[in-house]
Amino acid sequence: MAALNVLVYSGPGVGLDAHAYLMRTLRQFLSHRYAVIPVGPETLGREPWESKAAVLVVPGGRDLPYTVAMNGRINERIKAWVHKGGRYLGFCAGGYYGSARCEFEPHTSLEVVGDRELALFRGTCVGGAYPGYSYKSEDGARAVEAIVERDAFNVPGAIWQSDPTLVRVYYNGGGFFLTDGLAGREAGDDGVSVLVRFPPDVTDPYDRSKQIRGAPAVISCKVGAGSAILSGLHPEYAWDFLAPSSYTQPHNRGLVSLLRSHDASRRRLLGAMLRHLGLDVDPEALVDCPDPQHSQRAPRATPMFLVPARASSVADIANTLYVLNSIATQQGDRGSAGAIDRVLADTMDDIHVANAATGDARRRVDGCYQDAVLRPEDPGPPPPSTCATATVSESGGGRRHSLLVLCTQGTLPGTAETPRFNMHQTVEYMRHARAHTAGSWLMYADTTWSTQTFLEKNLKLQAQLPDGMVFVATRQLAGRGRGKNAWISPAGCLQFTMLVRHPDLKQAPVVMMQYLMSLAVVEAVKALPGYEGIPLRLKWPNDIYALLTPAADSDASTDLPDHGFAKIGGVLVSSSYKSGEYTLLFGCGINVANRLPTTSINSVIREYNSAHGTGLAAIPVEKALALITAKFEELYRQFLAHGFEPLLKLYYRSWLHSDQVVTLADRDYEQARVVGLGSVDGQLRVRSLANPGATYSLQPDGNSFDMLQGLISRRA
Template identity: 65%
Template structure:
């Protein structure tokens, strides 16, 4: 089974800064491969998160609220999951919480002392390692010098390059771990605790500050059944450019930011080594030396959104849309750049609308104007926005975006949009016969979310022509079903199509999610020679691929021996809607792995495997061509759907789905077992027949959880 989710506790007790910085760091290191998903205690209590989770991360904050929120059932599930192969990573308060006993500032007004139920490390975490901690200031912070035991990580020594054995890591309030080895005791049978990092300078004993303690364990790794817990008293997830030098006024921390900056590449490789030790795949780009030269996090920022007519013919419709968009931007902006009239459409965001600069070889947007609109936020503000949390009680800055109006003569070339060729995409769109779907093409190299941008900016949405498609190469906050994030590495085609759908009895709006998912699969299989590409549909809105038995490229942590074909997710559909004046306004969001082999597989990898098995010489499919094929196939299907509904597509849908003859459990019917028999073509519900009572059928709704759609189903009797 491919494990895609890195869960980050976001409930009571988290430190807002610690949480925000952690989210940004995890995205830098892991978002090429994993979805970084915040989880509340109720999610951990009620949903089947275990089956898709690669790691659970507990941020810094306060340990006691963690105890109050998670003691009992949640801790029992976490521990059972770790014992069966899960990975737990706890920073600072998360390290205290994962220990068998927490002793924090004993004998002081801040004292927190007691046994801990989770106890992934059976011993005590004792802190603070250094005196001076204060909940309201940064007085306890240090650029702690630590000694790294590289041999304890069990990874390639080349990971470390020529890094020194001693490095500086951010510390504020963490403890040290009283391991048997540190205490000079004989370890209990079956106990496997390794010290990865020690405090290099002496710390003091919180029980008696006059006593110095040498070589205290700062980061430990604990084998827990088949799984692992790594607990840290340090904050290696903190980068120097998160921090404000003015916050550090004590004699021992005035040089904190400067020290951390000089050791940032070492810090990142230490953090990368921790992930590698935990068998978590790391983006190699996060470990490069040159990242430290300017900003340790290389924070990605949004880029302009170019919009151009794609399938529209005739001057009048193009001119009408261009005029409407230009006229909507009635507020003059504050950006002063030569030869640019900064006009802003005030919507949920401030949308700067400009016309593409003409001329051969010219940039369509001047660098100065682009840099002014997308002026980088401070690291704290950027982290706050990305994590949807307040930092130090601050407010989230108002977002800025840019819409660049292009004709087909002023489209950007690949020097300006190197990862997507708008000219080529429009060429493919005009070759396939369609009119409405992809009538206009919007493209951003980097955006928050193609769907959220259209959804929240309702004034802009109302001005866009029916069939407009919004495409992006990178989404900073891609959305999946429920609370799921959508992992969107380069090579994933992600787009949202605006569709205005009339309220028709014969064409129920609920069926459009199935229609667009079917369009993706059929668009590829309709190409001559590509009929055997193993694309599948999973109800209600996921796209899957069948991996051949010999393929071992995907994560095989389910323990399978590869003797049978397995299925992995390569895409999904997300539909949002509003209704007014007898018409639905739909945003049909779709993400599908076209060219990226991670985190699961992709269409082009499936084509390559098909060629190897069969001797065929099928060409890979470009992002631009895939977009044209999918949207054209959707229009072909949609025209028939308007007249006849979904009934004509049922046979084709069943031919592509995974559920023929599948057995499910009806959780609200006494866990009655039932067999899937089909799809209701008007309501979109899943139809099943009871195994014990064949005369009894049910129509099923999705179960509403965010992790495993068919783990259980909410049923209602037909």
């Protein structure tokens, strides 16, 4: 199983700013392939995170609360995981914490001195490297001129371009590492490489009159089969995170401008650190920024276009457009845009509603109007904060502004406005793959936060959208998976949320609806002539897998996910109930056309062609959407009439779990063998290996990482 999770410690002790800056930077560098996920001590201690974690990152803050939260079982798990090949990255407090001993500000009121049990670096981290640190201000911060030891990184030389070896990097309170290169002091262990050194003005916290020349600022440690990088610097801090007014001391005036002038080199330094750990870094994060005003090119949402796709009734189309216009309140004129602003103040977003202009030659929405509505989401740098004493929340605050553009058949946006998704072609595919309700309307945004969250939280808009409406986005900034998981959204991934209103019917229990969508994804491909043998599989309850290298005569229906299979998609369902009807939001993400992060439907088709001598065509993302929604409606109509029982044979034909052995977490980890799926409650049916007469129904134990690592049972 590919390790695709970047876990960021978010528990007691974490600095709020340090955490926020780190999450934003890691997502810029890694979200093309990895899910960057905040995790607290409870998750690290109880859930099976190890098999899917690519790296554990511990940000700056206070090291001592880290020990309180993670000493014992959690540190044992982290250390064992790293020894087996895991990777650890610690910044500032995370660097102190990853060392065998921390000596911070000795003989002062800030003193924190003691051994650390994680000890990935078996030496001591001593700090601060510079005097003046304060928990309540930025007085101790500096733009340090770090000395980069490029040869130690063992990464392609092209990453550095024409960068200097002296790079300005943000520093505030970090330490230096006592390695064999510091004679006369306690040394570290073999397998340690110095990646970056402090300049010669670093002083000894035990005697500030004494300079420490060549003090290691960033080190790499071999730990069994794994590795760790510990840093006393903050290369994850970009200059535009910071407020110049916070830096008033003689040693840090001009800090922001110094960091700004070295920003490209700072980003490539961080990229080299990540690559040194074996991570795949997005090349876009390493290039010189074309916008000198923003180092990180903070992403922003784009307009949403709502168009009739399968809806054909002129009256229905006109009524939908009228209702959506009428629920928005007129707010006045937008000035230079010259457009009347109608705003739907919804639960989460202020949704600005506009009508597309008629005529193919005219621009659909005035650019000034778009800029006025979709202003940058980042309100600017927050004031310096103290360190957190509780788990960091990812929810954030404040209202967002969204632009919803209502289109008719003649005002579909062209490729100039939706360059990564052809809406004209999508509508053609939708009409060719015949259905009535599913995909009746199509809403598309090139970039949004989350299609699922937008529809889930904006209840006024949701109530007026037609049944079967599908919201598609090319890029999600905060895509959601099951539980606390994030969803990776690389180019070529089809991600959408479909709105379905489902009656409360005894013969069609709502709990089984999640299986219809995952089954529809697999069957939509296999129903194409010649594609019947494409090895797509279902993992209970709602994940889609593909066999990576199918053989011509393979029958992989009983293989387990770890044996040659890779996840390519999943389904997330949220629901509400009112007046005898469920409102369901099916969030679906399927990697159709990108080999990253694991494989894709089209990659599997190419492998199948090579193994079988066939010439099956790749499936465009737009066509995949049409096929999946049409197949869902076909299955849904059968489900409404006859329930899920008649669909079980079709479901079993593609699932991964025949005769699979699972663990019962609530029965002293008793082993049991899967015998089937409940057609009414959707739970796994298993038979005890120790007592074949005992059968159980299983449900998830609530962990976020692997549904089948531990299951809660009840006697069937």
